[in-house]
Amino acid sequence: MLLEIRDLHVAYSGIHALQGLSLHVDEGEIVTIIGANGAGKSTLLNSISGIVRPYQGEISYRGKTLTDKAHRVVAQGIVQVPEGRQVFANLTVEENLLLGAYLRTGKASVQASLEEAYELFPRLKERKTQYAGSLSGGEQQMLVIGRGLMAQPKLMLLDEPSLGLAPILVNLIFKIIQTINKNGMTILLVEQNAHKALAVGTRAYVLETGKIIREGSGEALLKDPVVQEAYLGTKRETKKRKEADSATWAL
C-alpha cells in the first residue's frame, strides 16, 4: 500500500470539512475521488500535502506516518497539482516548470525532464519564454501538470484537472493522465467530472460532506444507482442531492 489514510478529521474556521475519512492508494493505481463542490475533496489533498493540518487520524505513506511539513511531503515523492490552474503568473513558463524540480539536484537530469515535459505538451515549448499569466486556461492546466511531473513524484495528487476546460481539452488532459500513469506514476485524482474520472480510474471513492459514502472499481460505480443519480446526472437531480448541495453551501 503506497498511501493509507485512516479516520481523518479536518476542521477549520468552524467547518468540519473531513469527518473520519479512510482510503488507500496502491502503487500503480489511478484512484479517483468524486464529490460535489464543498464535499472536502481539496481539503483531503491539502491534508496529504501538509497545507492543512488534520486534528485526528493518520496519513501513512509506505507504511510510515507522513510528515506534516508541506515541503518535506514533496521531498518524499508526493506532489500536488493544485486546482484552478495555480501557476506562478509572474514567472515564465520555463521558470514555472523548473520550480517543479526545485528539490532535485543534477542539471542534466532536470534538463532531460524539461524536454520530456515539452514533448508531452508541445504548446508549452512554443510559449516557454512567455509569462505563465498570459497563457490560456488549458495551457495553464498543462503547465501545472508539467510542473508537477518535473518533481518526478511517486504519487501525484491531481485536483480537478478538468475544471473550466473545453470538452476537447478535458479529453486531452485525461488522456495525458492515463499516459503518465502507464509510465509508472501512481495518481490520486479528485474530480467533479464523474463520468470521465470513473472511466479512467482503477478504483474510486465517492465523497459526500466529508465522508466516503461509496467505494469500488470505476466500472462498478458507474453502474451504481446512487452514484448515477447524484453524480452522473442519469436521472433528474434528486431532492437528496439538492439538500446535500445546499448543506455544503450553508457551510
Next chain:
Amino acid sequence: MNMVLQQIINGISIGAVYALISVGYSLVYSILKFSNFAHGGVMMLGSYFGLLGLQYLGLPFPLAMALAIVGSGLLAVLNERVAYRPIRNRNSPLLYLLISSLGVSIFFENFTIVTIGPNFRTYPPVLPTDSLMFGGLSVGRLDIIIFVMAAVTLSLLTWLVYGTKIGNAIRATSYNMRVSRLMGINPDMIVALVFFLAGASAGLGGVLFGIKYTVWPQMGILTLKAFIAAVVGGLGSLPGAVVGALLLGTAETFAAAFVSSAFRDLFSFALMILIILVRPAGLFGKITEEKA
C-alpha cells in the same frame, strides 16, 4: 548647464544609496506584503557595526564593511524571527506586522541610545573625499566610490533574484506562498533569506551614509526617503525601487539646488503623495488590494 549636470551626478550618487535601502523595503514587501519600518533601524545598526569594526576592533575597511553587511543581514533575520514570524504563524492581519515593525524600529533606536549613547559619531577617513574634475564638472571621489559600490551590490541582487534558482523560488513565493510550498519550497527559509538580503543591503547603505554624513541613533529616519522611493517605484518591485530611488535622489538635489534646501523634504513627500494619488501602484507596481 554645468550646474544641471552637476546636480544630476549628485542626485544619482545619493539616489544609489537610497536604492540600496529601498530594495530592502521592496523585497520584504514583495514576500510578506507589508512595509517593514524596522528597516531603518537595521540600516542604523549596520552603520554602527561598521564603525565598531573600524574604531574598536581595528579592522581594515573591507572587513569592517563585511561585518556591517553580515551583521545587519543577521539582525534583520533575527528581527523577522522574533517579531514577525509568530504573527505570520497566527495568520493575523498584515496591519499587525506593520505595527510590530514600528515597535521594533523604536526599540532599535532606544536600545542604541541606551547602550551606545545618543551622540553623533563620525567615520574615520576611510575613503578619499577629494574631487575629480571632468571638463568643468567636479565630482567627489567619494560619490563615485559610493555609486560604484551601490551599483555592484544592486546588480548582484538583481542577478540573484532574476537569474538564479533560489531567485525563482523567491519570486514564486512572493506570488503565492501556499503554492510555493507544493513545489517543496520552505517559505520560512525564503523569508529568512529575503530578510538577510534586505538587511545586508541596508547595512552597506548604513556604512555609506555613515561615511558621507554621520552616525547617530535616529539616522533610520533617512530611510523614510528610501521608503518613498520604493513607493514611487512600486512597492514590491526591485527595478521599481532602484528607479524610484534614482528619481527621488535627483529630484531632491534639484529642489535643494534650484529652490531651497529647506524645500527638499517637502518635495520628496509631495512627490510620494502625488504618485499615490495618480498611480497608486507606483511606476513599476501592479495594483493589489491590500497594502499595509
